[in-house]
Amino acid sequence: MTKILITGGAGYIGSNLLKSISNNNFDVTVVDNLMFGQNDNILKKISNFKFVKGDVRDKPLMKTLIKNNDYIIPLAGIVGAPLCDKMPKEAQEINSDSIRFICENTSKDQSVIMPVSNSGYGVGEKNKYCDENSPLNPVSLYGKTKVEAENYIMEKENSISFRLATIFGVSEYRMRTDLMVNNFVSIAFQKKKLKLYEPEFRRNFVHLTDVSSAFLYSMKNFEKMKNNIYNLGLDDANMSKLGLCNKIKEYIPEFDFEIVIGEKDPDQRDYFVSNEKLKSKGFEAKVQLDTGIRELINYFEKREI
Ligand SMILES: NC(=O)c1ccc[n+]([C@@H]2O[C@H](COP(=O)([O-])OP(=O)(O)OC[C@H]3O[C@@H](n4cnc5c(N)ncnc54)[C@H](O)[C@@H]3O)[C@@H](O)[C@H]2O)c1
The missing domain is CATH 3.90.25 (UDP-galactose 4-epimerase; domain 1)
Known part of the structure; x- marks a missing residue:
């Protein structure tokens, strides 16, 4: 059975992802420090998985959790520019340093699939769509930590980075109205x-369920997608x-x-943002x-x- 570790799985994306992958034959472990006071008993009703309340900066804990998993999906983070400005130390440690730690402590047979933000594009050129080769020019601490994290991920063999558009949609478990x-x-x-x-x-936007579907698609099509960066947004x-x-x-x-x-x-x-590269691998965001x-x-x- 494919084993997956999801950090930050009690968040906006994570709780939706748990629902989306629940019909698949996966053995899932979630680690989350529940920083927003989320109720893990409600979370457990979403799907069948092991839950560990813990911090991704806890190195001994993370070493134990990383071991034995085929995929690591790091979602734990201080998310969004305003929150990162309020918590700059934590933003650096959680968004960037903890990703370096994951990359250093996974074997080359273990795969990492990670969402970063397309915030890295900062200010794009007029009349031009940013693609994965466009220069990165993050305008916030949040954007900078996500660019650093992506660099760590891309140095590791067997990894995928999704540069996500700003997500929209309802997550019943942890709603975000700041997006x-x-x-x-x-x-x-x-x-x-x-x-x-x-x-x-x-700006470019994408629906929450398309993000979860893209994660699932990338695990099922890992060989043809690996070692690459993909923009993930809705063209319309x-x-x-x-x-x-x-x-x-x-x-x-x-x-x-x-x-x-x-x-x-x-x-x-x-x-x-251009989403052509991901489309060429067979995945397209659809929810309007x-x-x-x-x-x-x-x-x-x-x-x-
Ligand atoms: N929502 C978007 O539009 C968007 C876009 C691009 C990228 N992302 C990325 O996706 C990931 C998840 O975002 P989200 O929207 O679900 O945010 P979120 O804030 O809902 O989820 C983050 C989760 O991480 C947990 N967490 C925070 N610090 C932790 C720590 N030290 N140890 C363990 N758990 C910790 C929180 O409790 C929360 O459950 C982030 O890395 C974010 O940068 C999100």
Whole structure:
């Protein structure tokens, strides 16, 4: 039976991944320090796996856990630029140093599949799509730690790095409303005003279930995919922030956003991303932004009741 270790498995992506892979014949172990006060008893109902409450910086623990697994999927992290700015020491140790430790302590027969952020593209060129060979130019500590982590992963034989677009969609176990689409829909739903800075800035988005499907696909097609970096985003969701707001307004007509001229967004990311390389290996993100927006509205409606 294929053995998988998922670090940070009690998070937004991890808990969804556990659900997606539950029908496969995998022996899964999750290690997570439950830093958001997640309830591991609820998590255990998602799927059948071993849960270890622990910290990925605990080297003896990690050495024991890494051993005997075929795949390591490191999801534990201090995620997003604002949180990394609040916790810079932890961001460095968890997002970057712990990945180096995993790479140094896996044999060449063990495989690592890791999500990094396409934040590394920072500010892309106008009228050009960033591909995996585009220069990396991270504009935040978060982006920098993820670029370092990817460098460690790529030095290791038998590894895959997914440069993820900003994810959207509902994760019932650990919801994130700080991600751009989730955040804007939440604001629109609560009929709050949104000040939109630098509305022409471009981003790429991807649905949470497509991310889980890509992980599963890469394990099933590891030989043809290994030792590579892939952008993972939805082609139809390469859009500006203004485009996103207009799309949300189709579903919530009273969404009141105000374009602010002449002021900078603290988040300076601005890029479109090409997902062609991953498509050439047979995987394509499919869940549309419209589906995600409807799903999010439904989620917020249920919570209101
Ligand atoms: N969500 C996105 O849009 C996105 C995009 C690109 C990359 N990623 C990457 O995917 C990974 C998971 O992101 P997410 O959205 O699920 O975030 P998340 O915050 O929901 O999950 C992170 C998990 O790691 C755990 N954790 C934190 N520090 C730990 C430590 N020291 N030891 C053990 N566990 C620890 C947390 O408890 C949490 O369950 C991160 O590496 C992130 O950088 C996410």
